[in-house]
Amino acid sequence: MRWRDTLGSGVEAIIGHGLRSLLTILGIMIGIAAVILTVGLGEGAQSSVNSAISALGSNLLVVTPGSTTSSSGVRGGFGTASTLTLADADALGSKKVAPNVIAVAPQAETVEVLTAGSTNWTTTMVGTTASWLTVRDRQVQEGGFFTRPEVSGADDVVVLGSTTASELFGAESPIDQTITANGVTLTVIGELTTAGSSGSTNLDDMAIVPITTAQQQVFTGTFATSVSTIYCEASSAAGLSGAYQEIDDELLSAHHIVEPSAADFTITSQTTIASTANSVNRTLTDLLAGVAGISLLVGGIGVMNIMLVSVTERVREIGLRKALGAAPTDIRRQFLVEASSLGLLGGIGGVLVGFIGTVVLPHLQSNPVSLSIPATIGAVFVAIAIGLTFGVYPATRAARLSPIDALRSE
């Protein structure tokens, strides 16, 4: 039988059993669409993480407290120690100590209840310096940010994130209003421009006060003496490694640590944060893709099932075709073409659903979905391959039928 005729008869058989073919195709379609969408979700999440990390500020190094080893020998996790102080930040800000670092913003934070009139709102209170705005690459939408003198004077001023502002003051302008935190009355001098969220952190729900004000008046306990993070901006991308070295050296000597491996702080760069976040993402994507792959496998078994039914149902036809001169090869090809056509149609359908999904899904949930062209093309080939693979057994069974037995069957 010529290939053209084999294809023709395969398509005819698919159309001849319309509903059944459609349901089989649907199985493959769902699997393919699931793969395309999970890969799309994964890639979307990756790009959103990357943009969130670059939103941290450019050429940024983040210094966090290292771990402590308690007397019982239990080592606490990173960030549990409060080894960084405002003095460390001041030292790093010195041009002599760290020439590659152009700006330093220490950050101390706790959760505080803010009160404006009769409204309460619990949020993260951040104590920092005037350079925070540039280091974190943020803008002020209304009013202004506090200045160096206001920091050294420990003025009672606060800058609010847009969410915090609207929670406390509604549509009203927050500027020059007052809020109370932990018994301290603060005047609102500015509102930040919306920045979105980074992972689980809402960048728009925070109240920023001069670190001096925070430590001297608002915060209590270790929060009043230590900082949780020091953000250092390097002069350029090329200066990043120099800045890293300078920060490392300065903090080791300031903390009287001889052995670098015993450092009580950790310096991370955006690249390391990004790669960590992406590897987490990739794991999740792989997991989802695995689940989608299983649904594809189920679709493939559906094809096999339907092809076996089709072979059983057409035993007589196969016998007749053999009597009329069909060689086993012809019969095998006919069923393989039928199975792979089901796969191909399912693949095309799945890609269409995937396309629609990438458009619709972002409206239904917060994560972006990107369409991966290689994954799409791959999915179609996988669909054909699935049809073909799961068609082999039924096709071989059909090809092996004896024409006599086949013709005798009812």
Place this chain on the structure above:
Amino acid sequence: MSEPTARVARIDSDEPTGRVPRVDSDGDPTLIVRRPIIDMQQLWKTYRPGSLDVHALRGVTLTVDEGEFVAIMGPSGSGKSTLMHIMGCLDIPTRGSYKLDGEDVSKLSENSLARIRNREIGFVFQQYNLLARLTAWRNVELPLLYARVPGAERRRRALAALDQVGLSARAEHRPTQLSGGQQQRVALARALVTDPALLLADEPTGNLDTAAAAEILGLLQELHRAGRTVVLITHEPEVAAVADRTLRIRDGQLEPAEIAA
């Protein structure tokens, strides 16, 4: 019977290079130059369903010459079907030799048997065995698909074959839209479309009423008169009577007394 004669004439004109044998100018079949189409020597077929051997055929020797019309009669269980299967290259004998149109087919592989079935044999079955989803001409063209004949030629030859059985007007009808007799005629056209050396009809009238049966037997006779080699398998003596020669099979052996027509 003037119309059938006209059809027979068309067989010749449609198949200029066909197997219709050399006939003298008067078209008298007795003057056909004969050679054996079927030559079976000491054929045995043994099945082993359990531990015991069951001999379906016990040394069958038979020849059918080109242009002959032979009926094979026998009750069920006589080995009639087994003989038909081997004759039609649907099965191979356990022992003995079988030459079909000069070629030894008793030891061929499955693929070679498929090729022989396609080119040398035209089957007509009791159940018609038409594919319900295909129109009449599409059913007729099926053997040509496996002979790798291009589409346009397939259609031309399928329509010519339908014309031979007088069904050109029904070419686009599906089997369900045709009567039993018409369906069997479509099946006959399908058997003829490859211009086979042997037309093998297995109880072709078994499912038909008397009138339709007579029609099919008439067609077989016409084809025979035009020079086709026809083997008809039946259990009914009145059906076998249309053939020139009747062979009786019983217990896997041909009965010695052959009845010449």
